[in-house]
Amino acid sequence: MSLQLKINTDLKEAMKAKQEPLLSTLRLLKADIQYELTKNGAQELSDEQVIVLIKRGYVKRTDAIQMYEKANRNDLADKEKGEAEVLKSYLPPDVPEDQIIAAVEKFVIELGASGPKDIGKVMGKVMAEFKGANIDGSKVSAIVKSKLS
Known part of the structure; x- marks a missing residue:
């Protein structure tokens, strides 16, 4: 249905x-x-x-x-x-924070991201990875900023 x-x-x-x-x-x-x-x-x-x-x-x-x-x-x-x-109640379940952290770490390494200038690139990849899932962009942003700062 x-x-x-x-x-x-x-x-x-x-x-x-x-x-x-x-x-x-x-x-x-x-x-x-x-x-x-x-x-x-x-x-x-x-x-x-x-x-x-x-x-x-x-x-x-x-x-x-x-x-x-x-x-x-x-x-x-x-x-x-x-x-x-x-x-x-109609949204898919939230993506667990540990999965977000794992994806951020994967894309930081994959993209060779090293500083704040790469935040947008990593954010784009992480959000594309979880497209269709219920993910909070502000949570992803905070995790990416903490990894790249």
Whole structure:
């Protein structure tokens, strides 16, 4: 079953069960998918395209959580946290940090990277290595900078 069909199925089940946080999040996600379909003129999106949309929504939620917490709006932060958890459940599992470190070390050696000027090259290779996986770019950046500094 494709990810898009799973989201549609889960949306129908959430409507029947009246699970409000799940329902509102899936409706927003379905709207994003529908917009992308209309924009591309496609009938269905690939799982990779849907994952990109989910990641985009997840990042928006995590940014909003930080802003709401700075403004002491815990009620809105909690709502965003709930939506972020729903979106995260549709993402592939996070890449373990030890795998990221191993990949960084491999590409530092492979590229002969020696200093801060090579951060971009190593970052590009590591991100390409884990394309399609759920990987945090800021975590990768921090690891690469620590290895090359």
